[in-house]
Amino acid sequence: MSHHHGADLPESPPRPRLARILGAIVLLVAVAAIAGAALLWPSASEVPQGADPYGQVEIIDATVIKVTPFDCNSTGTGPDNIPMVEGDCASVTAKLANGTTAIFTLDPTRFVGNSMSAGDSIRLIKVAPEGQEATYSFYDHQRGNQLIWIAAAFAVLVAVVARWRGVFALIGVGITLLMLLKFVLPALLAGEPAILVAVVGSTLIMLAVLYLAHGISIRTTSALFGTLFGIAFTAIGGALATDWTHLTGIGSEDDHLLIATAPTLSMSGVVAASMVIAGLGVLNDVTVTQASAVWELRGLQPTANRTALFTSAMRIGRDHIASSVYTLVFAYAGTAMTTLLLISAYQRSLAEVAVTEQISQEIVRTLVGAIGLVLAVPVTTAIAVWFAPSRQDETQSESTAAANR
16 A cells, blocks of 8 residues: 655555555445445435425526616514614516516615626526416526636646645545435435434545545555544534534524424434534544654654654644634634624624524534544544554665665
């Protein structure tokens, strides 16, 4: 197991016996994960299909021709004194692909928040009851082309900067999305044990992406074992924390709709499973970095014993732990910015808000993921130190090379 992509860290001496043993272990893990996926993989009939809320109407593309604001007496206060957006409404004229003109109205919330103007590409909901004139309402902006360009720019930059390793990483992203869409999500909807689904799916994803992005080597296998430890700990910790904190997984209207659509779905199990999935990226980052650090340090300190090597690598690991914990916290703060702004606007205390279902889910998810991340660093480091070439390996390699001259 000694293949690397491009210029890499110092190559370790050939150790075929260790490579065979580790290869056999990885093969067993892969077979177990594939068998687990086969057992948990739901048939099409087992996956509930909720009724499409837009199934009775048609969603069509259109181009805005004219936007005409008008006063609709919006005072900023709705029924039961519920706050609403204060401002004008707008009458919008749009042209459909077939040349038909559609006219619809935007309420103050849509008009003020959308900044719609002539030339915008939008999507409309068309309702055409039999024997009656069609009516239109705003659905969303068209943004498919923009998303394609952004994704293309990302892929090109990754490939240019990281070269073949970046290309393999992009393939790994594709495999990850395929695994989530084809196995993890359908299995959860079918009511399969959420934690098992998350662990099996995460294991298969990591088996693919680690070796694709970092090559088949003993070093990568060290990172894989550390990652599998992190997955196992996060799964167990997530299940225990979800039960201990009484997280039901039902904290929004979307959650109520989901449980109505998939009655066999365990929402609390989904919360625990999401803790495993959410931490995969950062977990992969720290384990690969720690394994690489050990190999680099071994190249710089060929005579150091394992204790000294572990101590040196952990100095790097502590710095990485700090930055990775920040990554988890900032990632949550960024995705929950709207919720946090609403909390701030209502002037509710942090202690009061933190114990609500929706916020508690994110807090527990972040903390459990961070704990798994922190523990994965010393475990990965210890595994990498154990598998890293020793001075005896270096000497034997040099002797073999000299004998072959």
